[in-house]
Amino acid sequence: MLVGLTLAILPQRAAAATPDLLAPSQRAWLAAHPDLVIGMPSDYPPGTLADAEGRVTGIGPDFVDLLNRRLGTRIRIEPGHWTEIVARAERREIDLLGFTFPLDSYRPYFNFTGPVFAAYYYIYARSDDERPPTTLAGLAGKRVGYFASTRIVETMN
DSSP states (O other): OHHHHHGGGSOOSOGGGOOOOSOHHHHHHHHHOOOOEEEEETEETTTEEEOTTOOEESHHHHHHHHHHHHHOOOOEEEEEOHHHHHHHHHTTSSSEESSOOOOTTTTTTOOOOSOSOOOOOOOOOOTTOSSOOSSSGGGTTSOOOOOGGGOHHHHHO
């Protein structure tokens, strides 16, 4: 469904002259589901970042705001720790996930759209490392730190 929604962010001419970018079935689905909740990690800058009062900023909230304005939807963001967000989505307590990958472990629970946002991951090595790693294989035998709850490691195996 979000694939159809992402089409709405394409540049548009004057609003009055622009045809609806959604198919009638997509528009009907949105009408039947007026209040959608998207879970996003609260600590994933520049994607999302939640402050102490729960205000969420970043690329994800900006994207959701744009969708709401263009489509007249009421998608609401619920930030949290990623593992809890995924668990809530698996229990169908929230409707959508932001900033995820189509991992095999997620496929029994979720449908996926095409990419909406691209993020690049980097390897940072010590400046005094005589042979810094240039590939994942170069990390063998080294101590490596990463965000375990993101499941990004599944994509590296």
